[in-house]
Amino acid sequence: MAAAEKNELRRLRSLQDSGLLEGGNLPEMSDLCEIVREMFAVQSVYVSAVDRDDLWFVGRSGLDLERIPRAQSLCQYAIRFDEALVVPDARHDPRFRDLMWVREGVVRFYAAVPLAIEAGLNLGSLCIVDSEPRRFDATDTARLRRFAAIAQGLMRARASALAVRRRSQELESRNVTVLKQAEDIWRTGRVLKQVGRLAQLGLWEWNPAEGRLSLSTEIHRLTGIEEAGPLTASEGLSIFGPADALALRKALSRAVRKRRPLDLRVSYRTRDGHVRRAHILGESSSAGAQPERVFGTFHDITHQHETALRLMHISKHDQLTGLANRTFFADRLEQAVGEAKRRGGMGALLLLDLEDLQVINDSQGHEAGNAALVEVARRVAGFLGPEDVFGRVGGDEFGIFFTRVKSQSEAAKRASRLMEALADDVKMQGQSVPLRCSLGISIFPSHGGDGRALMQNADIALQRAKGDGGGAVLFAQTMREAFDTRIRQIAQFRAALRAEAVEAFYQPQMDAATGALNGFEALARWHKPDGRLATAGEFQAALCDQRAAIALGERMIACVSSDLRRLLDAGMHPPRISLNVTGFEFWKGDYPDKIAEAFDRRGVPLDLLGLEVTESVFLDRPGATVGEQLSRLRALGITISLDDFGTGYASLTHLKSYAIDTIKIDRSFIRDLCGCGEDEAIVGTLITLSRSLGIRTVAEGVETCEQAERLRRLGCDSFQGFLFGRAIPFDEAAALLRRPVAAMQ
Numbered sequence: 001m002a003a004a005e006k007n008e009l010r011r012l013r014s015l016q017d018s019g020l021l022e023g024g025n026l027p028e029m030s031d032l033c034e035i036v037r038e039m040f041a042v043q044s045v046y047v048s049a050v051d052r053d054d055l056w057f058v059g060r061s062g063l064d065l066e067r068i069p070r071a072q073s074l075c076q077y078a079i080r081f082d083e084a085l086v087v088p089d090a091r092h093d094p095r096f097r098d099l100m101w102v103r104e105g106v107v108r109f110y111a112a113v114p115l116a117i118e119a120g121l122n123l124g125s126l127c128i129v130d131s132e133p134r135r136f137d138a139t140d141t142a143r144l145r146r147f148a149a150i151a152q153g154l155m156r157a158r159a160s161a162l163a164v165r166r167r168s169q170e171l172e173s174r175n176v177t178v179l180k181q182a183e184d185i186w187r188t189g190r191v192l193k194q195v196g197r198l199a200q201l202g203l204w205e206w207n208p209a210e211g212r213l214s215l216s217t218e219i220h221r222l223t224g225i226e227e228a229g230p231l232t233a234s235e236g237l238s239i240f241g242p243a244d245a246l247a248l249r250k251a252l253s254r255a256v257r258k259r260r261p262l263d264l265r266v267s268y269r270t271r272d273g274h275v276r277r278a279h280i281l282g283e284s285s286s287a288g289a290q291p292e293r294v295f296g297t298f299h300d301i302t303h304q305h306e307t308a309l310r311l312m313h314i315s316k317h318d319q320l321t322g323l324a325n326r327t328f329f330a331d332r333l334e335q336a337v338g339e340a341k342r343r344g345g346m347g348a349l350l351l352l353d354l355e356d357l358q359v360i361n362d363s364q365g366h367e368a369g370n371a372a373l374v375e376v377a378r379r380v381a382g383f384l385g386p387e388d389v390f391g392r393v394g395g396d397e398f399g400i401f402f403t404r405v406k407s408q409s410e411a412a413k414r415a416s417r418l419m420e421a422l423a424d425d426v427k428m429q430g431q432s433v434p435l436r437c438s439l440g441i442s443i444f445p446s447h448g449g450d451g452r453a454l455m456q457n458a459d460i461a462l463q464r465a466k467g468d469g470g471g472a473v474l475f476a477q478t479m480r481e482a483f484d485t486r487i488r489q490i491a492q493f494r495a496a497l498r499a500e501a502v503e504a505f506y507q508p509q510m511d512a513a514t515g516a517l518n519g520f521e522a523l524a525r526w527h528k529p530d531g532r533l534a535t536a537g538e539f540q541a542a543l544c545d546q547r548a549a550i551a552l553g554e555r556m557i558a559c560v561s562s563d564l565r566r567l568l569d570a571g572m573h574p575p576r577i578s579l580n581v582t583g584f585e586f587w588k589g590d591y592p593d594k595i596a597e598a599f600d601r602r603g604v605p606l607d608l609l610g611l612e613v614t615e616s617v618f619l620d621r622p623g624a625t626v627g628e629q630l631s632r633l634r635a636l637g638i639t640i641s642l643d644d645f646g647t648g649y650a651s652l653t654h655l656k657s658y659a660i661d662t663i664k665i666d667r668s669f670i671r672d673l674c675g676c677g678e679d680e681a682i683v684g685t686l687i688t689l690s691r692s693l694g695i696r697t698v699a700e701g702v703e704t705c706e707q708a709e710r711l712r713r714l715g716c717d718s719f720q721g722f723l724f725g726r727a728i729p730f731d732e733a734a735a736l737l738r739r740p741v742a743a744m745q
Contacts, residue, residue, distance in 0.1 A: 011079075011121040012052055018117055018155065019162035020049040020058050020124070024066070028154050028311075029059020035315045036147050037061045038325065040128050040140070041395070047115070047151055048075045048124040058124070059151070072100050078112035079122035084141050086111045089133035092593050109134045111141070113148035117159050126151045133590045139366050150311070157304065200300035204282070206233070207293050208256045219298050224271025239268045248280070255294045259284045262296060277305040318392040320370055321377040329391030329399050333451035336389050336403050337444055347444040348411035349454040350400040350418070351462045352380070355436040355470060357396040360428075368428045372435065375426050383418050397462075399455075408443050408474065415439055415472045438465040439472035447475050486541045493526070493542035497551045501527045504559035505727035506577065508736060509698060509720045512712050517736065519575045521612070521720065522560050523727045524552060549584040556580075557598045560609070563730045565602045572737055578610035578641060583617045592632040607637035612664065614643045630659045641698070645686065663690055665716070667701025674706050684714045691715060 015021065029047045037045040044062030048055050055073040057065055070076050074096055078085040087110040090096040101107040109130040114122035126148040202219030206212075212230040220227045223239050233252070237245040244266035254260040262282035269275050282296025316328035324332060333349070340347045354376055361369040373392070380398060384390055389401040400418075405411045419439060425432035440462025448454040457475040460483045465473040496502050506520040526534040542548045560577050567574040585591050599606050611633060617626060630640055641662040665686055669679050683699075690697050699711050702721030711719065728736070 007120070011123065014118050014121045015049060015051060015123045017162070018049075018123060018159045020155065020158070021051065021056060022162075024058075025060060026058050026154075026158075028308075029151065030061060031059075031311060031315065032147065032151055032154070033059045033061035035311070036126070036128060036144075038315075038327065039143070039147075039319070042109070042128045042130045044129045045127065046129075047126050048073070048112075050075055050079050050122075050124050055124075063129075068101075074099065074101075074107065074110050075112060075125050075127060078125040078127070079114050082114060082120075082122070084111065084113045084145060085125075086136045086141060088135060089590050089593070091133075092590070092597065105131055108132055109136070111136050111144060113145050115148060115152045115155055117152075117156050123155070133588055135589050137366065150307075153307070157307075202298045204236075204296050204298055205293055206252060206282075206296075208252075209292070215298075222270070222276075222298070222300050223268060239270070240266055241269075244268075251282075252294060255282060255284045262294075265301070276300060276302040278302075321374055321392050323377055323398075324389070324391035326391065326393040326399075329389065329393055330451055330455070332389045332391070333399070333401050333454070336387070336401050337449075337451050337454070340403060340444055341449075345403075346405050346407070346411075348402040348405045348408075348414070349442045349444070349451075349458045350402070350415055351393070351440045351455070351458040352376075352398040352400065352418075352422075353438045353440075353462055353466060354396040354398075355438055355466065356434070360433060364428060364431075364433070368433070371428055372426055372433065376422060376435065376437075379421050380418065383414070383421065405443075408446070411441060411443060412472070412474060415441055419472055436470055438462055438470050440465055440475065441472060442475045486544075489539060490542045490545045490548055493539050493548055494551065496526055497548070497555055500555070502552065502555055503527070503729075504556055504563065505729055506733040507720060507727040508725045508733075509578075509718050510724045512708075512716050512718055517575060518718060519578060519610070520733060521578045521727075522556060522580075524556060525727065543582065546584045549582045550588070553579075553582060553585045554594070557595060561598045561602045561604050563733075564604045564608055566730070567734060567737070568604065570734070572734070574608060574737065576608055576610045576639065578612050578639075580612045580643065581617070586613070586617055586626055586629060589629070592629055592636065595633070595638070596636060605637070609637075610639040610641055610662070612641045612643040615645075627658055634659045634661075644700075660695055662696040662698055664698045664700050664720075667721075670699055670701045670707060670711075670721075673710055674704075680710065680714075683711070683716075687715045 020026075026047075033045040033047060042062075044060070046057045046061070046063055047059035049058050050056075050070060050073070053070055054067045055070050055075055056067045057063060074085075074087065074090065077095060087093050087096060090099070090102040090107050090110055091105075096102050096107075096110075099107075107129050109132065110127065112125040112127040114125045116122045126144065128144065200218070200222060202222060203216040204219060205214040207214075207230075211232060213233055213236040214230045215223075215225065215236070217227070219225070225231070225236075225239065233249070237248055240248060244264075247264060248262075248266065251260075251262045251264055255262055262280060264280045266278055266280060267275055268278055277300070279299045279301045280296060281299075282294050284294050285292060316325060317323065318325045323329075337347060354372065357369050357372060360372050373396075376398065377390075377392070380390060380400060384400070385402075385404065387403040389399070389403065391399050393399040402411060402414060405414070419437060422435050422437050425434050427433075440458045440460065442448060442454045442458040442461060444454055447457045457480065460479045461473045461475040463483075464479055465471055493502075502524055504522040505525045506522055508517050509519040509521065510516065511518040524536055526539055528534050536543070543552065556579055560579055564574055564577065581591065585594075595609070596606065599609065613630075634640060639661040640659055641664055642660050643664045644666045645663040663686070665683060669683050669686075672679050673683060674680075687697050696717045697715075698718040698720055699707075699716050700720050702708050702711065702719045702723050704723060707721075708719055708723060725736070
């Protein structure tokens with residue numbers, strides 16, 4: 001038998017001995033999964049146990065499955081190694097892209113840490129899964145390992161308890177309970193003593209007739225009570241607090257009089273003063289009408305109790321700042337709102353967003369970002385009263401509830417003072433880093449009668465504040481109406497994308513010198529149910545939604561690559577087609593791979609593609625991510641255009657820092673080109689600067705022959721605008737390509 005087969009047999013035996021396959025969905029594992037899911041904000045988290053043919057979900061959150069075939073799982077790979085397995089996008093990983101869950105889009109991102117009871121024998125793994133690709137850095141991996149250590153501890157504790165139970169069962173000579181067995185082996189329990197010491201499990205006997213309490217050696221060792229023979233009930237109960245001692249007396253009395261079993265969890269104090277936790281079980285034994293004795297077990301569960309408390313704290317608190325997490329904050333908010341309702345008072349909910357957290361993470365590292373979050377928490381805490389509620393409710397969001405305010409104006413003043421305190425720079429690594437924050441405010445009871453309504457309305461106000469560039473915004477009902485309209489539009493647009501009711505139209509670009517058609521810009525058009533054709537301006541709100549923007553990008557990639565394939569199949573030589581890219585698509589980190597896969601699948605050369613990015617892509621998310629992806633795209637033969645050039649405040653920096661092939665001069669400079677000397681001077685300067693840097697220029701919004709002639713004299717390379725054609729469907733664009741140059745001029 002090969003070594004690998006022997007090791008697999010040992011692993012399967014260890015899995016059977018662990019008891020993981022006997023308990024179904026284990027509550028303690030699922031509780032941990034819930035915490036991990038909230039911590040990483042992923043679709044699902046689970047603890048797996050990998051059997052010979054199946055993968056069993058022994059703990060899960062966000063998942064409603066008991067098992068799947070092992071051959072269709074990513075965990076079969078994760079358990080082969082002792083290191084964490086991180087798969088940013090399974091669809092592009094040759095090991096996993098053919099698995100059913102990956103093909104169906106259920107699993108795109110996957111990260112797992114293997115779990116073992118015995119070194120080298122990984123029984124399963126702690127896994128986090130999402131249907132969207134994502135980045136997962138070393139800090140994230142380290143956090144996942146810490147949670148895996150807790151899962152492994154729970155696994156080993158379960159295996160140890162099972163081993164004790166099985167060892168005890170081996171001692172049974174008859175089919176009796178462990179408590180009955182304790183009576184039979186009371187004086188001959190050498191093996192049981194060894195097992196008890198391992199499990200911190202002792203035995204006790206209460207003789208009500210004689211008033212005598214006998215304890216096993218293990219109980220004496222655990223409690224520190226001297227072994228000096230049987231004890232009275234009072235002596236035995238002296239290690240417990242008054243409430244627990246009274247509960248034990250009553251339980252013993254019920255066991256004697258009514259023959260009811262004992263099952264209590266109590267605290268006790270050892271001889272050296274330490275407070276520990278115990279689980280006491282017992283039942284009566286009688287040969288006649290009256291019970292002769294009460295037997296039981298005393299199990300020290302301090303470790304399990306402390307672990308449960310730690311897990312409870314983790315489940316309720318943010319590990320970085322120590323504040324209440326979103327779930328716990330919501331609970332405390334409801335309590336505070338309920339109290340305000342009872343006293344007939346007012347309250348103010350503030351949602352605070354740290355706008356530049358991602359900028360700090362990208363430019364200075366996650367440690368700097370964490371330091372900024374901690375500093376914000378510290379400053380906010382200084383403004384709170386003893387009854388106010390404070391928590392971290394998102395990656396860069398905090399929730400604050402002022403429990404006692406007299407008016408909306410008072411709430412606004414307190415919010416203003418808070419924003420002033422947050423305006424001061426943070427010192428990091430010898431540098432001053434500005435904190436740019438936005439604040440949304442809702443008032444109880446004016447803007448909501450419960451915590452959920454207040455959170456929703458404060459979030460709407462926060463989104464308005466962020467859209468306005470920062471500051472504090474108080475909720476108004478008109479915001480809710482606009483929000484509802486936007487949500488409906490996003491839902492309708494997503495449905496249109498699923499129904500492929502969105503397609504690419506093509507606006508021509510013309511060579512300024514020859515008048516030849518030298519490219520197209522692909523623009524999205526939505527075929528509405530009423531027959532109208534909607535342009536981007538009519539669904540702009542939907543493009544502010546990350547999922548909708550990414551879905552639109554994928555749809556446009558598919559349309560353009562398919563249309564280019566059709567042109568090639570027709571024997572034509574298509575010009576370059578440009579696609580617009582949103583920041584959401586770039587920031588995911590997989591955009592070059594997505595483009596390359598789509599074009600490779602259809603056999604279309606990538607040098608037929610150009611990409612247009614706006615300055616917001618750089619301004620909202622500076623750092624290496626954007627620059628690296630632009631370099632990768634150019635290496636594939638794709639050209640990069642900077643769209644709407646001149647409308648941002650860092651354009652020249654972008655020309656210097658990033659791989660730019662073309663700039664598109666914004667239409668706002670072209671509109672008054674022939675009547676405004678300043679616009680002509682600006683355009684001329686931009687064209688001269690671009691030429692000196694080896695960058696081509698395209699003028700947008702060219703609508704008159706006079707504008708075209710003036711741009712031609714200034715040295716502009718290409719034109720785009722209604723003078724040369726609006727965006728047209730593919731068939732019309734293909735017909736345009738067949739026309740001679742003279743016919744286009």
